Amino acid sequence: MAGIRIEHVTKTYGSLSVLKDFSLDIADGEFVVFVGPSGCGKSTMLKILAGLEEASSGTVHIGGRDVTDMAPGDRDIAMVFQNYALYPHLTVRKNMGFGLKMRGTPADVIDQRVANAAKILGIDHLLDRRPKALSGGQRQRVALGRAIVREPQAFLMDEPLSNLDAKLRVHTRAEISALHHRLGVTTIYVTHDQIEAMTMADRIVIMKDGLIQQIADPDTMFRRPANLFVAGFIGSPGMNFLRSPVFDRAGVPTVRLFGREVALQASASLVGRDIVVGLRPEHIAAGAGPVTFEVQPRLVESLGSEKYVYLDVPEENRTQVARIENSDDEERPTDTIIARLINPDERAIGKHITLSFDPAHLHLFDAKTEIAIQ
Numbered sequence: 072m073a074g075i076r077i078e079h080v081t082k083t084y085g086s087l088s089v090l091k092d093f094s095l096d097i098a099d100g101e102f103v104v105f106v107g108p109s110g111c112g113k114s115t116m117l118k119i120l121a122g123l124e125e126a127s128s129g130t131v132h133i134g135g136r137d138v139t140d141m142a143p144g145d146r147d148i149a150m151v152f153q154n155y156a157l158y159p160h161l162t163v164r165k166n167m168g169f170g171l172k173m174r175g176t177p178a179d180v181i182d183q184r185v186a187n188a189a190k191i192l193g194i195d196h197l198l199d200r201r202p203k204a205l206s207g208g209q210r211q212r213v214a215l216g217r218a219i220v221r222e223p224q225a226f227l228m229d230e231p232l233s234n235l236d237a238k239l240r241v242h243t244r245a246e247i248s249a250l251h252h253r254l255g256v257t258t259i260y261v262t263h264d265q266i267e268a269m270t271m272a273d274r275i276v277i278m279k280d281g282l283i284q285q286i287a288d289p290d291t292m293f294r295r296p297a298n299l300f301v302a303g304f305i306g307s308p309g310m311n312f313l314r315s316p317v318f319d320r321a322g323v324p325t326v327r328l329f330g331r332e333v334a335l336q337a338s339a340s341l342v343g344r345d346i347v348v349g350l351r352p353e354h355i356a357a358g359a360g361p362v363t364f365e366v367q368p369r370l371v372e373s374l375g376s377e378k379y380v381y382l383d384v385p386e387e388n389r390t391q392v393a394r395i396e397n398s399d400d401e402e403r404p405t406d407t408i409i410a411r412l413i414n415p416d417e418r419a420i421g422k423h424i425t426l427s428f429d430p431a432h433l434h435l436f437d438a439k440t441e442i443a444i445q
Protein backbone atom coordinates (compact mmCIF):
# COMPACT_ATOMS: atom_id res chain seq x y z
CA MET A 72 0.00 0.00 0.00
CA ALA A 73 1.15 3.48 -0.69
CA GLY A 74 0.28 7.12 -0.90
CA ILE A 75 0.30 8.89 -4.25
CA ARG A 76 1.62 12.36 -4.94
CA ILE A 77 0.84 14.16 -8.18
CA GLU A 78 2.72 17.43 -8.69
CA HIS A 79 1.97 20.00 -11.38
CA VAL A 80 1.08 17.47 -14.04
CA THR A 81 0.10 18.88 -17.44
CA LYS A 82 -0.79 17.07 -20.63
CA THR A 83 -1.16 18.50 -24.10
CA TYR A 84 -1.96 16.81 -27.39
CA GLY A 85 -0.65 19.21 -30.01
CA SER A 86 -2.43 22.48 -29.26
CA LEU A 87 -5.06 20.79 -27.06
CA SER A 88 -4.42 21.25 -23.36
CA VAL A 89 -6.07 18.30 -21.61
CA LEU A 90 -4.63 18.64 -18.09
CA LYS A 91 -3.62 22.00 -16.70
CA ASP A 92 -1.45 21.89 -13.60
CA PHE A 93 -2.96 18.93 -11.77
CA SER A 94 -1.63 18.52 -8.20
CA LEU A 95 -2.97 16.14 -5.58
CA ASP A 96 -1.75 14.30 -2.50
CA ILE A 97 -3.47 11.00 -1.78
CA ALA A 98 -2.98 9.36 1.60
CA ASP A 99 -2.11 5.71 2.02
CA GLY A 100 -5.34 3.71 1.97
CA GLU A 101 -7.51 6.57 0.76
CA PHE A 102 -10.36 6.09 -1.75
CA VAL A 103 -10.31 9.08 -4.10
CA VAL A 104 -12.82 9.60 -6.90
CA PHE A 105 -12.14 11.74 -9.99
CA VAL A 106 -15.45 12.99 -11.33
CA GLY A 107 -16.39 15.40 -14.07
CA PRO A 108 -18.10 15.63 -17.45
CA SER A 109 -16.93 13.73 -20.50
CA GLY A 110 -13.60 14.95 -21.87
CA CYS A 111 -12.45 16.75 -18.69
CA GLY A 112 -9.27 14.67 -18.47
CA LYS A 113 -10.10 11.97 -15.88
CA SER A 114 -8.89 8.98 -17.89
CA THR A 115 -5.84 10.89 -19.08
CA MET A 116 -4.76 11.55 -15.49
CA LEU A 117 -5.32 7.91 -14.59
CA LYS A 118 -3.30 6.72 -17.59
CA ILE A 119 -0.45 9.01 -16.60
CA LEU A 120 -0.49 7.42 -13.14
CA ALA A 121 -0.48 3.97 -14.69
CA GLY A 122 2.33 4.87 -17.06
CA LEU A 123 0.19 4.31 -20.16
CA GLU A 124 0.52 7.99 -21.11
CA GLU A 125 3.41 10.34 -20.54
CA ALA A 126 2.85 13.66 -18.77
CA SER A 127 3.94 16.77 -20.71
CA SER A 128 5.34 18.10 -17.45
CA GLY A 129 5.12 17.39 -13.73
CA THR A 130 5.90 14.38 -11.55
CA VAL A 131 4.17 11.38 -10.03
CA HIS A 132 5.26 9.59 -6.86
CA ILE A 133 3.77 6.30 -5.71
CA GLY A 134 4.77 5.03 -2.28
CA GLY A 135 7.51 7.64 -2.12
CA ARG A 136 9.14 6.49 -5.38
CA ASP A 137 9.32 8.84 -8.33
CA VAL A 138 7.60 6.78 -11.04
CA THR A 139 7.28 9.59 -13.60
CA ASP A 140 9.58 7.86 -16.09
CA MET A 141 8.98 4.30 -14.95
CA ALA A 142 7.46 1.62 -17.21
CA PRO A 143 3.87 0.59 -16.34
CA GLY A 144 4.95 -2.87 -15.24
CA ASP A 145 7.38 -1.50 -12.65
CA ARG A 146 4.88 0.79 -10.93
CA ASP A 147 3.21 -1.89 -8.82
CA ILE A 148 -0.34 -0.73 -9.44
CA ALA A 149 -3.33 -2.56 -10.90
CA MET A 150 -5.89 -1.08 -13.27
CA VAL A 151 -9.52 -2.04 -13.74
CA PHE A 152 -11.17 -0.71 -16.88
CA GLN A 153 -14.72 -0.27 -18.08
CA ASN A 154 -14.19 -3.02 -20.61
CA TYR A 155 -12.89 -5.92 -18.62
CA ALA A 156 -10.70 -7.32 -21.39
CA LEU A 157 -10.84 -10.92 -20.16
CA TYR A 158 -9.24 -13.60 -22.32
CA PRO A 159 -12.19 -15.50 -23.81
CA HIS A 160 -10.32 -18.81 -24.20
CA LEU A 161 -9.06 -18.90 -20.59
CA THR A 162 -11.01 -20.00 -17.53
CA VAL A 163 -11.75 -17.54 -14.75
CA ARG A 164 -8.94 -19.10 -12.72
CA LYS A 165 -6.42 -18.61 -15.53
CA ASN A 166 -7.69 -15.12 -16.32
CA MET A 167 -7.18 -14.09 -12.72
CA GLY A 168 -3.72 -15.62 -12.47
CA PHE A 169 -2.49 -14.55 -15.90
CA GLY A 170 -0.70 -11.36 -14.84
CA LEU A 171 1.13 -13.14 -12.04
CA LYS A 172 2.16 -15.98 -14.34
CA MET A 173 3.62 -13.47 -16.79
CA ARG A 174 5.68 -12.08 -13.93
CA GLY A 175 7.02 -15.51 -13.10
CA THR A 176 5.18 -15.90 -9.79
CA PRO A 177 5.37 -19.55 -8.59
CA ALA A 178 2.28 -21.62 -9.39
CA ASP A 179 1.40 -22.42 -5.77
CA VAL A 180 1.45 -18.71 -4.85
CA ILE A 181 -0.80 -17.93 -7.82
CA ASP A 182 -3.24 -20.70 -6.84
CA GLN A 183 -3.45 -19.44 -3.33
CA ARG A 184 -3.94 -15.79 -4.25
CA VAL A 185 -6.58 -16.66 -6.87
CA ALA A 186 -8.45 -18.83 -4.37
CA ASN A 187 -8.28 -16.06 -1.81
CA ALA A 188 -9.49 -13.32 -4.17
CA ALA A 189 -12.25 -15.56 -5.53
CA LYS A 190 -13.51 -16.13 -2.00
CA ILE A 191 -13.49 -12.42 -1.19
CA LEU A 192 -15.46 -11.70 -4.36
CA GLY A 193 -17.83 -14.66 -4.02
CA ILE A 194 -16.83 -16.19 -7.35
CA ASP A 195 -15.07 -19.35 -6.11
CA HIS A 196 -17.76 -21.52 -7.75
CA LEU A 197 -17.04 -19.93 -11.15
CA LEU A 198 -13.31 -20.55 -11.35
CA ASP A 199 -13.50 -23.21 -14.06
CA ARG A 200 -15.90 -21.33 -16.33
CA ARG A 201 -14.93 -19.25 -19.31
CA PRO A 202 -15.94 -15.55 -19.54
CA LYS A 203 -18.73 -16.15 -22.05
CA ALA A 204 -20.53 -18.29 -19.47
CA LEU A 205 -20.62 -15.39 -16.98
CA SER A 206 -23.04 -12.52 -16.43
CA GLY A 207 -21.81 -8.93 -16.79
CA GLY A 208 -21.54 -8.53 -13.05
CA GLN A 209 -19.60 -11.76 -12.67
CA ARG A 210 -17.18 -10.70 -15.41
CA GLN A 211 -16.65 -7.41 -13.64
CA ARG A 212 -15.82 -9.31 -10.47
CA VAL A 213 -13.29 -11.43 -12.34
CA ALA A 214 -11.67 -8.23 -13.61
CA LEU A 215 -11.51 -6.98 -10.01
CA GLY A 216 -10.11 -10.34 -8.93
CA ARG A 217 -7.38 -10.08 -11.52
CA ALA A 218 -6.38 -6.75 -9.97
CA ILE A 219 -6.60 -8.03 -6.38
CA VAL A 220 -4.32 -11.05 -6.91
CA ARG A 221 -1.55 -8.69 -7.91
CA GLU A 222 -1.57 -7.28 -4.35
CA PRO A 223 -0.61 -3.90 -5.77
CA GLN A 224 0.31 -0.71 -3.94
CA ALA A 225 -2.72 0.99 -5.47
CA PHE A 226 -5.79 0.31 -7.60
CA LEU A 227 -6.70 2.57 -10.49
CA MET A 228 -10.26 2.07 -11.72
CA ASP A 229 -11.70 3.76 -14.79
CA GLU A 230 -15.51 3.63 -14.90
CA PRO A 231 -15.48 -0.05 -13.96
CA LEU A 232 -19.26 -0.19 -13.56
CA SER A 233 -20.50 1.60 -16.65
CA ASN A 234 -21.17 -1.60 -18.60
CA LEU A 235 -23.52 -2.91 -15.92
CA ASP A 236 -27.25 -2.28 -15.74
CA ALA A 237 -28.49 0.18 -13.13
CA LYS A 238 -29.36 -2.37 -10.44
CA LEU A 239 -26.14 -4.31 -10.74
CA ARG A 240 -24.20 -1.06 -10.75
CA VAL A 241 -25.59 -0.12 -7.34
CA HIS A 242 -24.85 -3.59 -6.02
CA THR A 243 -21.29 -3.74 -7.37
CA ARG A 244 -20.63 -0.20 -6.18
CA ALA A 245 -21.36 -1.35 -2.63
CA GLU A 246 -19.15 -4.39 -3.17
CA ILE A 247 -16.21 -2.28 -4.27
CA SER A 248 -16.64 -0.06 -1.22
CA ALA A 249 -16.74 -3.10 1.06
CA LEU A 250 -13.68 -4.50 -0.66
CA HIS A 251 -11.86 -1.27 -0.07
CA HIS A 252 -12.69 -1.36 3.63
CA ARG A 253 -11.44 -4.89 3.80
CA LEU A 254 -8.20 -4.51 1.83
CA GLY A 255 -7.45 -0.87 2.62
CA VAL A 256 -5.54 -0.39 -0.64
CA THR A 257 -5.16 3.16 -1.96
CA THR A 258 -7.67 3.51 -4.78
CA ILE A 259 -8.36 6.10 -7.46
CA TYR A 260 -11.71 5.62 -9.09
CA VAL A 261 -12.85 7.51 -12.18
CA THR A 262 -16.50 8.14 -12.98
CA HIS A 263 -18.71 10.78 -14.53
CA ASP A 264 -21.51 9.80 -12.17
CA GLN A 265 -21.74 12.11 -9.18
CA ILE A 266 -23.77 9.56 -7.20
CA GLU A 267 -20.92 7.04 -7.45
CA ALA A 268 -18.54 9.78 -6.37
CA MET A 269 -20.70 10.78 -3.40
CA THR A 270 -21.35 7.24 -2.18
CA MET A 271 -17.86 5.79 -2.57
CA ALA A 272 -15.28 8.51 -2.03
CA ASP A 273 -13.27 9.48 1.00
CA ARG A 274 -12.45 12.52 -1.10
CA ILE A 275 -13.79 13.72 -4.42
CA VAL A 276 -11.72 15.54 -7.03
CA ILE A 277 -14.11 17.33 -9.35
CA MET A 278 -12.72 18.35 -12.73
CA LYS A 279 -13.76 20.46 -15.68
CA ASP A 280 -11.78 21.16 -18.86
CA GLY A 281 -8.57 19.73 -17.39
CA LEU A 282 -8.75 21.86 -14.26
CA ILE A 283 -9.48 20.72 -10.72
CA GLN A 284 -12.52 22.64 -9.48
CA GLN A 285 -12.58 21.40 -5.90
CA ILE A 286 -11.07 18.68 -3.73
CA ALA A 287 -13.21 17.78 -0.72
CA ASP A 288 -15.03 15.03 1.13
CA PRO A 289 -18.55 14.35 -0.20
CA ASP A 290 -20.31 16.23 2.59
CA THR A 291 -18.24 19.38 2.13
CA MET A 292 -18.63 19.16 -1.63
CA PHE A 293 -22.40 19.12 -1.18
CA ARG A 294 -22.66 21.74 1.55
CA ARG A 295 -19.97 24.15 0.47
CA PRO A 296 -19.44 23.93 -3.29
CA ALA A 297 -16.55 26.16 -4.36
CA ASN A 298 -18.20 27.47 -7.50
CA LEU A 299 -21.29 27.27 -9.70
CA PHE A 300 -19.97 24.30 -11.64
CA VAL A 301 -19.52 22.16 -8.53
CA ALA A 302 -22.83 23.36 -7.11
CA GLY A 303 -24.68 22.27 -10.25
CA PHE A 304 -22.82 19.00 -10.70
CA ILE A 305 -23.14 17.53 -7.20
CA GLY A 306 -26.69 16.67 -6.12
CA SER A 307 -29.67 15.29 -8.00
CA PRO A 308 -31.71 17.02 -9.25
CA GLY A 309 -29.06 19.72 -9.46
CA MET A 310 -29.07 22.97 -7.54
CA ASN A 311 -31.38 25.70 -8.88
CA PHE A 312 -29.78 28.99 -9.88
CA LEU A 313 -31.48 32.39 -9.82
CA ARG A 314 -29.88 35.66 -10.75
CA SER A 315 -30.40 38.95 -8.97
CA PRO A 316 -28.62 42.21 -8.27
CA VAL A 317 -28.07 42.89 -4.58
CA PHE A 318 -29.62 46.09 -3.25
CA ASP A 319 -29.79 47.77 0.13
CA ARG A 320 -32.89 47.58 2.36
CA ALA A 321 -32.33 49.41 5.63
CA GLY A 322 -28.69 48.39 5.70
CA VAL A 323 -29.35 44.75 4.80
CA PRO A 324 -28.19 43.26 1.48
CA THR A 325 -31.32 42.08 -0.27
CA VAL A 326 -32.26 40.29 -3.50
CA ARG A 327 -35.57 39.80 -5.26
CA LEU A 328 -36.53 36.20 -5.98
CA PHE A 329 -39.90 35.17 -7.41
CA GLY A 330 -41.05 38.75 -6.83
CA ARG A 331 -40.26 38.60 -3.09
CA GLU A 332 -37.61 40.62 -1.35
CA VAL A 333 -35.23 38.29 0.44
CA ALA A 334 -32.80 39.60 3.06
CA LEU A 335 -29.43 37.86 2.71
CA GLN A 336 -27.43 36.68 5.68
CA ALA A 337 -24.31 38.14 4.13
CA SER A 338 -21.95 41.08 4.28
CA ALA A 339 -23.30 44.53 3.34
CA SER A 340 -20.41 44.79 0.88
CA LEU A 341 -22.46 42.63 -1.48
CA VAL A 342 -24.75 45.58 -2.24
CA GLY A 343 -24.39 46.60 -5.88
CA ARG A 344 -23.02 43.24 -7.01
CA ASP A 345 -24.68 40.87 -9.42
CA ILE A 346 -24.99 37.46 -7.86
CA VAL A 347 -26.36 34.03 -8.61
CA VAL A 348 -28.36 32.53 -5.79
CA GLY A 349 -28.35 28.74 -5.48
CA LEU A 350 -31.21 26.84 -3.89
CA ARG A 351 -31.35 23.06 -3.77
CA PRO A 352 -34.63 21.47 -4.96
CA GLU A 353 -35.07 19.77 -1.57
CA HIS A 354 -34.84 23.13 0.20
CA ILE A 355 -38.09 24.32 -1.37
CA ALA A 356 -41.09 23.19 0.69
CA ALA A 357 -44.83 23.04 0.10
CA GLY A 358 -46.80 25.56 2.15
CA ALA A 359 -45.83 28.80 3.84
CA GLY A 360 -42.39 29.40 5.37
CA PRO A 361 -39.82 32.14 5.95
CA VAL A 362 -40.07 33.25 2.29
CA THR A 363 -43.35 32.27 0.67
CA PHE A 364 -44.40 32.53 -2.97
CA GLU A 365 -47.29 31.40 -5.13
CA VAL A 366 -46.75 29.75 -8.48
CA GLN A 367 -48.51 27.95 -11.28
CA PRO A 368 -46.31 24.90 -11.79
CA ARG A 369 -45.42 24.04 -15.37
CA LEU A 370 -45.30 20.35 -14.60
CA VAL A 371 -45.59 18.05 -11.62
CA GLU A 372 -43.87 14.65 -11.70
CA SER A 373 -44.86 12.13 -9.11
CA LEU A 374 -42.22 9.65 -7.96
CA GLY A 375 -44.31 8.05 -5.26
CA SER A 376 -42.96 9.37 -2.00
CA GLU A 377 -41.83 12.64 -3.56
CA LYS A 378 -42.86 15.05 -6.27
CA TYR A 379 -40.76 17.14 -8.61
CA VAL A 380 -42.48 20.43 -9.32
CA TYR A 381 -41.12 22.33 -12.36
CA LEU A 382 -41.43 26.10 -12.08
CA ASP A 383 -40.95 28.90 -14.59
CA VAL A 384 -38.26 31.32 -13.47
CA PRO A 385 -39.32 34.98 -13.67
CA GLU A 386 -37.46 36.82 -16.44
CA GLU A 387 -35.49 38.95 -13.97
CA ASN A 388 -34.12 35.86 -12.17
CA ARG A 389 -32.91 33.92 -15.20
CA THR A 390 -29.20 33.17 -15.27
CA GLN A 391 -26.80 32.89 -18.19
CA VAL A 392 -25.10 29.94 -16.55
CA ALA A 393 -24.67 26.97 -18.87
CA ARG A 394 -25.35 24.18 -16.47
CA ILE A 395 -24.26 20.62 -16.79
CA GLU A 396 -26.73 18.33 -15.12
CA ASN A 397 -24.51 15.80 -13.31
CA SER A 398 -24.59 12.25 -14.59
CA ASP A 399 -25.94 12.78 -18.07
CA ASP A 400 -23.71 15.64 -19.19
CA GLU A 401 -26.95 17.30 -20.13
CA GLU A 402 -27.65 20.99 -19.96
CA ARG A 403 -30.67 22.06 -18.01
CA PRO A 404 -32.62 25.08 -19.29
CA THR A 405 -32.13 28.14 -17.11
CA ASP A 406 -35.78 29.22 -17.32
CA THR A 407 -36.89 26.31 -15.14
CA ILE A 408 -36.22 25.33 -11.57
CA ILE A 409 -37.28 22.24 -9.66
CA ALA A 410 -38.82 21.93 -6.23
CA ARG A 411 -38.46 18.47 -4.70
CA LEU A 412 -41.32 17.96 -2.30
CA ILE A 413 -41.15 14.98 0.04
CA ASN A 414 -44.57 13.50 0.84
CA PRO A 415 -46.51 16.69 0.04
CA ASP A 416 -50.15 16.97 0.98
CA GLU A 417 -52.00 16.07 -2.25
CA ARG A 418 -54.55 18.84 -1.70
CA ALA A 419 -51.75 21.40 -1.75
CA ILE A 420 -50.60 20.42 -5.25
CA GLY A 421 -53.08 22.00 -7.61
CA LYS A 422 -53.11 24.56 -10.37
CA HIS A 423 -51.74 27.09 -7.92
CA ILE A 424 -49.30 26.07 -5.31
CA THR A 425 -47.76 27.77 -2.31
CA LEU A 426 -44.05 27.17 -1.86
CA SER A 427 -41.47 28.50 0.53
CA PHE A 428 -37.80 28.39 1.41
CA ASP A 429 -35.52 29.47 4.19
CA PRO A 430 -32.90 32.09 3.20
CA ALA A 431 -30.44 30.24 5.46
CA HIS A 432 -30.31 27.56 2.73
CA LEU A 433 -29.29 29.94 -0.05
CA HIS A 434 -25.86 29.60 -1.67
CA LEU A 435 -24.39 32.78 -3.10
CA PHE A 436 -22.07 33.01 -6.11
CA ASP A 437 -20.51 35.91 -7.94
CA ALA A 438 -22.31 36.13 -11.30
CA LYS A 439 -19.13 36.93 -13.22
CA THR A 440 -16.45 34.77 -11.61
CA GLU A 441 -18.97 32.03 -10.65
CA ILE A 442 -17.03 31.58 -7.38
CA ALA A 443 -18.89 30.98 -4.12
CA ILE A 444 -19.26 33.99 -1.82
CA GLN A 445 -18.47 32.87 1.72
Ligand SMILES: Nc1ncnc2c1ncn2[C@@H]1O[C@H](COP(=O)(O)OP(=O)(O)OP(=O)(O)O)[C@@H](O)[C@H]1O
Nearest residue numbers: 084087089107108109110111112113114115116263
Ligand atom coordinates in the same frame (compact mmCIF):
# COMPACT_ATOMS: atom_id res chain seq x y z
N1 LIG B 1 -4.48 10.35 -27.77
C1 LIG B 1 -5.17 11.50 -27.80
N2 LIG B 1 -4.94 12.44 -28.74
C2 LIG B 1 -5.62 13.61 -28.76
N3 LIG B 1 -6.55 13.94 -27.84
C3 LIG B 1 -6.82 13.06 -26.88
C4 LIG B 1 -6.14 11.80 -26.79
N4 LIG B 1 -6.62 11.14 -25.70
C5 LIG B 1 -7.54 11.95 -25.15
N5 LIG B 1 -7.67 13.10 -25.85
C6 LIG B 1 -8.57 14.23 -25.53
O1 LIG B 1 -8.29 14.62 -24.22
C7 LIG B 1 -9.48 15.04 -23.56
C8 LIG B 1 -9.62 14.31 -22.25
O2 LIG B 1 -9.85 12.95 -22.51
P1 LIG B 1 -10.12 11.90 -21.35
O3 LIG B 1 -10.21 10.57 -21.98
O4 LIG B 1 -9.10 12.09 -20.29
O5 LIG B 1 -11.53 12.39 -20.83
P2 LIG B 1 -12.46 11.75 -19.68
O6 LIG B 1 -12.61 12.80 -18.64
O7 LIG B 1 -11.93 10.44 -19.27
O8 LIG B 1 -13.85 11.63 -20.42
P3 LIG B 1 -14.95 10.40 -20.43
O9 LIG B 1 -15.83 10.64 -19.24
O10 LIG B 1 -15.68 10.64 -21.71
O11 LIG B 1 -14.21 9.11 -20.38
C9 LIG B 1 -10.61 14.82 -24.54
O12 LIG B 1 -10.92 16.04 -25.15
C10 LIG B 1 -10.03 13.84 -25.52
O13 LIG B 1 -10.60 14.00 -26.79
Ligand SMILES: [Mg+2]
Nearest residue numbers: 113114115229
Ligand atom coordinates in the same frame (compact mmCIF):
# COMPACT_ATOMS: atom_id res chain seq x y z
MG1 LIG C 1 -12.61 8.47 -19.50
